[in-house]
Amino acid sequence: MATKTAARKRARAKAEYDAFLAGCPSRQLLARISDKWVALILAALTDGPLRYSALSRRLAGVSQKMLTQTLRSLERDGLLTRTVTPTVPVTVTYELTGLGRSLQDLMLGVKAWAEAHMDEVLAHRNEYDAGVA
Amino acid sequence: MATKTAARKRARAKAEYDAFLAGCPSRQLLARISDKWVALILAALTDGPLRYSALSRRLAGVSQKMLTQTLRSLERDGLLTRTVTPTVPVTVTYELTGLGRSLQDLMLGVKAWAEAHMDEVLAHRNEYDAGVA
DNA sequence: CGGAATCCTGCCTGATACTG
């Protein structure tokens, strides 16, 4: 069974990532970037690097745990860089990488979609809730 | 102050939604659509309507609870329609609305991004983990 | 200022059973 299994393994290794498959790494990556904080962080970094405190102010309502956690995972995935400047009170700035900017375009679109179609969605919600009630 | 108030009201009605604000409805909408199951459901419905069982098969690993719940919220928001056909075993099909398709384009892009940049992200992860360890 | 550590509360998942 060795050769047949090996051939099958090779076919699987060459197979493209498919987020529909539960075990595929791209499913996990999709889950990570499909996060409201990811969308907002990428959007916030549009106009250039920001400091930690500036980010937490821009993203109203984010807990510093989630902010730190999300920033870490984005840094780990190579979407942004974390720069520590050893000033008197330490300064930490976050900046998008090229990879991050490539995703940023998409996420800006998603954020814009949410804001643009808000009225329409709200109208549907009212209609739906009225029908159910 | 009547005229001024009217003018202000008009300005407010015209005011754009801003997902950066915690209280803004668009923030909640962004949180809803920034969901891996939403992305996958929209992607799955690209080639036309699908039945419940077909969806659950396509989205490997989804619990029927989350699938039903996500489909309900998408229906409520007017992104897809739920059609019940009273055949012998009842048939339920889900189909995207125009609103749903307008978001679908974006989400397909996000899903494609995840699959396309998987290798790059994995490389960054290895590098990051090596540096930390 | 920019976090790390802690606790604590939900929600998500998973399994199973039941309806129409």
Place this chain on the structure above:
DNA sequence: CAGTATCAGGCAGGATTCCG
């Protein structure tokens, strides 16, 4: 087939406190 209902368990996420 297409759900609803329920209970177990785990972990994501919020609030608070403390440190370099």
